[in-house]
Amino acid sequence: MKEYKIILPLVEVSVLNQLHVGDKVYISGELFVFRDQVHKKIFNQEIQQLIGINFRYSGLYYCAATAPKYGLPVGSCGPTSSYRMDDYTEAVLQLGVKVMIGKGYRSEFISSLCRKYNAVYLITYGGCGAYLNQFVKETKLVAYPELATEAMYKFVVEDFPGIVSIDVYGNTLWNRL
Template structure:
């Protein structure tokens, strides 16, 4: 079992091996469909992204509302495949780790290898459990998107499985 802390260092990313369990602590960004579409448009127009994406982690998730007295509501992963048309552009801008569920497209696998990134799997359909690993949650951008806005989370001991490593090895074959 491996542990990773943010800020990410090159060695940690390159050492990740497909299929192994990795325990993540530190800062990650939440973004899903509509936020990806917007970030993609921003990149296409040559404008600045709402946060510095270099060396960062994106978690594909749209949490429920936060119940009173809690840090965050239920917050499990959403299907990664839907972000795939926008992902290579984000990897090119410096995104290094992605967290989600399910397989990725050929293009994304290729881009993961090219930009020496990796893709991690979160316990799918376990949003209540995952909320226990979140220590802080803060809105970052696109608040008009409601549950699809970009949030910055601080997580502690978030258990993940390496789905695709920087060499392009894929758990789904």
């Protein structure tokens, strides 16, 4: 298990070529944060609210956090199950997202999509929302406020941890177990 630090959005997408399944990654920079309902909107091209937002070489975290407390930028903020986004994922990758972060296994075709779009999927610590809070430094509501809990946010993170579970070569961690 090698360890890497990467900054999102990426400057050079080739940075992802060095990551292999099982490697640990610490992410700093910005992450888009959205899940089921925003995926459906992007898939259905209901994207007027996204005009002017740049997704090129960005990271995406599947999460709906609890509200902030005690002056913290966010509450508990662990990942949600990624497989529910699978059918909508190609539309999101077409926007320019390169790093997806969530929990759990995904459909076989996500490996092909990672190869096709030079993207990776990381699993982070599911069920550890309080622990993951400490890596989130700022949050901002970006779009779809009407979706409440499921609105689109941006997180500024420092050393947010993940384990490479699908790499740009289409290898999956669980097929190697």
